[in-house]
Amino acid sequence: MLQRLGERMTAYNLPRVMRLRGPLRAEALQRAFEAVIARHAILRTRFLERDGLPMAVAEPQVAFTLGQTDVSALAPQAREEAIAREVQATLHHVFDLAVAPAMVARLLKRGEDDHVLVLCLHHIVSDAWSNPVFAADLSTAYGLALRQAGPVQLPPLRLQYADHAVRQRETLARGGFDRALAHWNAQLGPEVPVLALPTDAPRPAMPSFRGTSIDFALEPALEAALRQFCRAERCTPFVVLFAAWQLLLARFARQSEFAVGVPHAGRQDEEVFGLIGFFVNTHVYRARLKPEQTLRALCRQIRSDALAAMSHPDLPLDLLLAQRNERRDPTRSPLFQVLFGVQMGDLPALAFDDVTVEFVEQGDVNAKFDLSMNFQVGSARIGGRLAYNTDLFEASTARRLVRACVAMLEAIVRAPDQFVGAVGLADEDDLRRLAAWGLGKPAPVPVGASALTGSSFVPVHEHVALHARRHPQATALVQEDDALTWSVLDRRVDELARRLRDRGIGADARVGLAFDRSIPMVVAMLGVLRAGAAFVPLDPALPAERLAFQLRDSGAVLVIRDAVGDEVGDGGDDGDPAWAFGVPTMRLPAGDHGDDTDRARSPRGATATSTASATATDTVIPTAVHPDQAAYLIYTSGSTGRPKGVVVSHGALGNYLDGVLHRLDIDDRLSSMAMVSTVAADLGHTVLFGALRAGLTLHLISAARAFDPDAFAEVMRRESIDVLKITPSHLLALLGAREAADALPRHRLVLGGEATTWALLSRIQALRPALRVFNHYGPTETTVGTLTQEAATADRSAATLPVRPSSKRTAVSMYCD
Secondary structure (H helix, E strand, O other): OHHHHOOOOOOOEEEEEEEEEOOOOHHHHHHHHHHHHHHOHHHHEEEEEEOOEEEEEEOOOOOOOOEEEEOOOOOHHHHHHHHHHHHHHHHOOOOOOOOOOOEEEEEEEEEOOEEEEEEEEEHHHOOOOHHHHHHHHHHHHHHHHHHOOOOOOOOOOOOOHHHHHHHHHHHHHOOOOHHHHHHHHHHHOOOOOOOOOOOOOOOOOOOOOEEEEEEEEOOHHHHHHHHHHHHHHOOOHHHHHHHHHHHHHHHHHOOOEEEEEEEEOOOOOHHHOOOOOOOOEEEEEEEEOOOOOEHHHHHHHHHHHHHHHHOOOOOOHHHHHHOOOOOOOOOOOOOOOEEEEEEEOOOOOOOEOOEEEEEEOOOEEEOOOOEEEEEEEOOOOEEEEEEEEOOOOOHHHHHHHHHHHHHHHHHHHHOOOOEHHHOOOOOHHHHHHHHHHHOOOOOOOOOOOOOOOOOOOOOHHHHHHHHHHHOOOOEEEEEOOEEEEHHHHHHHHHHHHHHHHHOOOOOOOEEEEEOOOOHHHHHHHHHHHHOOOEEEEEOOOOOHHHHHHHHHHHOOOEEEEOOOOOOOOEOOOOOOEHHHOOOOEEEOOOOOOOOOEEEEEOOOOOEEEEEOOOOHHHOOOOOOOOOOOEEEEEEEOOOOOOOEEEEEEHHHHHHHHHHHHHHOOOOOOOOEEEEOOOOOOHHHHHHHHHHHHHOOEEEEOOHHHHOOHHHHHHHHHHHOOOEEEEOHHHHHHHOOOOOHHHHOOOOEEEEEOOOOOHHHHHHHHHHOOOOEEEEEEOOHHHOOOOEEEEHHHOOOOOOOOOOOEOOOOOOOOOOOO
16 A cells, blocks of 8 residues: 555645634534544544455444644734644644544634634545535534534435445456456557656656645636537537647647546446545546647547546556556656546535635645646636646746646637647747747848958858968868878869869759768868859768659759769669769769879878968869858758758858857867768768868768777777767767777767757766767758757756757747647
8 A cells, every 4th residue: 555655645635624704613513523424434444454465444433533723812923824834734644544534634713703624534535526425414414413412423324435345346356347448458558658748857766746736717708618619519528628638738748649547436326426435536548649630629539538438437547557567667657647637516515504614725735646637617617726746847837837728728619620730839928938038139141241250251161271271281081091181172172163163063053962971072062162052962871762852852963972882773884873863973083183192191090191282273263152152952851751952051051150169169179070970961060060160170980980889989089089979869879888988079079969868968977077068959941050058057957958049140939839
């Protein structure tokens, strides 16, 4: 039993606080409580454990004392403080279930005709349905106690809770739950995804069940619209309210499938309607939301699920849990982490003869689940209460969820034929706040102004020429045992640019590049840019059909390929690939064809090719490049899976490099960057163009090494790599190297493409404490990435390592898709 496992557990307490005004007789109230206990055997029941098995023993009589405290003589402030202490002590009473009754009550006297009654029952003997039953019996017994002396007797019950329990055991013994079990397992499927709600704080290893709640009511106009929609759809308010709750959870967690617990009264037989006891059962609904589904269709789906549930209502939740193989997590409730309930009818009234009773709501609750939403659908109003675990959520988040739930309900009843995927989580307040956060007034790079220096605009490919003049013998590129100095790289880029111009390729032309990650790839990119054209990276590993689409869609007029090897199927004798479909191809010459070269061993072992300065007649006169001119066209998968081409301008690329190099704090102390990602995606552009812009050595690590943990660690150690960009999952695999620390760069690690967990970050920090780690994110349409966050200054309350703008020229707006 959970109560025995947690000696101080109060999560299953059911508290009520009432303000009583009028001539109350405390001794009559005492006798009224005794009468209710005598009538309901469940209140005289002790719960024991014998030989490892739970047992319930109903006693013929039990002692009960209504606690009484008189605080009327205290000063007003002291009186209220004393009442608050007594209320909290009663509400958080720790029950010993081996002693009956599992109920405590205390009467606090504020004045002559002014009292506070605090009542707390353990959930094992009561439920929500029991509240009006208890209230009615206590009211009747109090009236009798006023009119007679001695013990009060209420009419005996024909059936007790124990009789119901015996019937349930008999049903289980004869296999009566088999059909219900089959239904619920089929409805839930073999495995139910955990609802991964984004929390304001890390989930504690041991739940405290601390919580509080927010009460709210629907506006009359919305309430009327809800009732009208229910009449039109022939459904109950439960269906529409539950649809709004599912929709909110799906948007909040960005998850389309999850489970929700829904309490069911568990009183199918009318003869148990008047019993106090724990009859309630919890049904587990599996939410399945589809973006293309209309809100009306979602309601109809939930109505169908609810009707099926009502056909199989009796299966105990513990029996369902016992028959399933869900992995247990001590930090979460099994199978479902959120609750939803609807109570129909007005709240039960309690009358003590001439004494008026007012229920006093308590904010603090026992939060057995992450979130619990309950609605009370009365004759004149619809009220709601969101209870939340305060270990996980801040009050501001809870208030936002309430607003969002109401907004979801508005969407359903006022525009039921819109799609689920079109309903956003952000309300007007959220959008205003997000707009304010994103106001950075981005400054476009004007013609004639540099994004970096304020001098004339210098595109990234011309920085290569600058580095070649300033540091001609420094190493620019390294690939395995080959390396190029800046001077040779610049000359090769010039040669290719000249050949392209001779073919008539210049401004606005697009050139496909079919290369693996290699030195020739970089030469080809820079040569196309220097010719004034835009490059289109084509990954040779992609299927021929996809390459053909990208080539056709981009409008490329030429394909440049490596000097050796054939990436995908050849065509005719000219060696053109079949996917080129008549687009001319050109092989990039291997090696260096000049007579003025010599080779020298670089300090770390690669052979660097260098050259004497080229003459003025050999140099290509740079083509003037406008910041708005296309630098490259790159393909993403697109939201539908169809490749989507994105054009990135020279100005956007320069702006990105300006911001990201500043955020990464790239300076003269750093000398090298490493690229491990595919050339056909822009994840690696941070280091590819970052190294070319900053004048650092770029190491192009082969695919064979990039996926071999030990080989990768060896090259990172040998080459003393300073900066690496990589996806978290790729890095996690590489940290399986025998010398895991060697797989990390010396100074800067940039993670992107996926969420970075705190667990991975902790491991990185343990291996290299001085390493600066950055999280980098942004869609391709905004040029590689627009958001960067250093881990050392990140908000640890976020679910994963967060991000922020990389540059003052960047404005960020957030929208729910």
